């Protein structure tokens with residue numbers, strides 16, 4: 001791990017991260033949602049060209065309550081070839097006013113530049129093509145001069161976009177912080193709705209994919225989705241949540257009319273907009289007012305004191321979007337706490353090789369659900385082990401191996417009390433710092449007669465007697481990645497032949513994901529090692545492309561001496577209605593059976609509720625893999641063991657082979 005610098009090693013969330021609001025520092029967001037400080041609180045409006053920018057802002061922001069405008073920067077009648085011929089290049093470019101008409105913060109907080117929609121860099125018409133390139137470069141240069149945070153690029157006109165992408169890619173190389181949002185309509189006709197006579201399957205995702213591949217997945221190239229009145233399937237829409245979508249533009253024609261004549265959205269559109277809010281995607285209203293009541297006084301929830309004549313025709317659309325925003329449930333406390341960790345890559349803990357810090361133990365100890373599950377498991381094991389009639393005479397020997405600062409000791413003693421069973425506990429811990437806390441705890445609680453503290457590595461400890469029950473929590477996000485199998489191999493020497501291990505088994509799970517954000521964050525390190533490393537991460541902006549599948553299972557106690565090496569080949573089928581997609585890597589999870597029906601885990605379909613000790617794990621791919629609709633992704637995973645370390649290797653073998661990642665654990669390994 002030393003070769004890879006990420007951040008502090010984590011299993012979950014430990015550091016508070018500030019989220020920077022990139023767009024708009026304005027006072028009137030869509031509403032207040034407890035804890036939500038993401039950009040989706042802000043709503044924009046697409047405007048026509050107007051060289052009176054102060055008026056544009058006053059009318060759309062101050063009067064109507066929008067947060068920002070998407071405004072053309074250049075007069076749409078302008079064509080470079082015409083101007084240059086007439087003025088020999090000395091003409092003033094027809095921009096929407098001088099930079100001084102707005103303050104720098106108004107430009108950067110309230111204006112997204114809209115690049116002229118006439119540009120067509122792949123046109124057969126050479127004059128148009130050259131004009132387009134010139135205008136694009138002039139407008140982006142002006143937007144950079146104004147320090148705009150983003151520019152909206154028009155949708156590619158034809159089926160090919162190589163020249164457009166080349167020009168954008170050139171611009172991206174020299175761009176400071178500005179983002180370029182490529183406008184893409186959300187369009188995909190489903191297979192079964194395809195006209196038998198039509199040989200073209202429309203899927204606008206393909207257009208985006210070509211463009212971003214040509215631009216080498218540049219992190220400042222993002223998407224603005226045009227939401228039309230009909231929507232493709234859920235699976236197809238879900239793909240976009242793994243892409244770098246920054247905005248969704250809803251045309252007034254995509255709104256329905258409610259019984260009172262006001263604009264509203266279909267149930268599916270509402271659900272989609274709520275998902276956009278949850279993924280920090282800003283809504284932008286575009287088009288003319290097409291609803292009967294839009295000229296009438298609208299909802300006054302924003303409390304503007306403007307006369308009716310000043311009312312903005314699109315205000316009812318904004319009010320409706322605000323209503324959808326405010327209708328969302330408040331973020332649960334845990335989600336609120338975890339907001340800053342969304343899609344933030346962290347290096348996994350190595351509790352065997354490293355000594356955990358007090359702060360890390362403290363985070364674990366706050367996770368009540370984890371210890372409740374352990375207590376339930378110990379209760380069941382005690383009841384199975386000691387019948388009622390022997391409860392007062394038989395003492396169960398329970399060993400907590402890897403006791404940390406003692407929460408599992410406490411959970412075990414509480415289980416003994418709950419079941420009325422007698423217990424003798426050994427708390428085995430190799431971290432000398434945690435031993436200090438354990439001693440203090442035992443003294444404070446008066447457990448000296450019941451609990452013996454052992455400062456030792458469980459693999460080398462010579463136990464004075466054998467245990468009935470062995471309790472441990474050495475599980476990583478991927479189950480065995482904190483080396484529970486290797487540690488318990490050493491500890492099971494002192495478990496009675498018929499003894500119980502809690503956990504009794506654990507399985508890792510894997511699922512292919514699209515996550516442009518994670519891919520770009522790994523890529524930003526510009527080396528191979530970071531692409532061959534697993535990360536702990538609260539995966540949020542991702543598309544999960546197929547259900548997860550089990551990978552490796554370990555069962556305890558292990559009667560045989562089977563190896564801890566493993567190999568698994570998996571086949572993930574991409575649903576037909578998803579369309580094509582890009583796989584950036586794999587999300588990993590675990591599920592553990594503590595005892596009988598008591599389980600603990602983070603695999604999404606069976607995850608233990610309200611538990612926050614573990615985020616998922618992410619295994620990246622060096623080059624994203626394209627998968628077609630209905631295709632099968634063949635994935636290989638290995639768990640490899642050496643005398644000093646354990647590591648994973650992984651690769652894709654179909655539809656296109658990837659290199660085998662992390663050969664010999666050269667980039668990422670877990671120390672024994």
Ligand SMILES: C[S@@+](CC[C@H](N)C(=O)[O-])C[C@H]1O[C@@H](n2cnc3c(N)ncnc32)[C@H](O)[C@@H]1O
Nearest residue numbers: 351352364402403404429430431457458473487
């Ligand atoms: C994930 S922490 C769990 C701590 C505690 N049981 C809890 O639930 O909060 C794992 C603990 O096991 C300890 N540990 C890991 N490997 C060990 C080994 N081989 N022998 C003894 N302790 C070990 C670590 O130092 C750490 O305190």
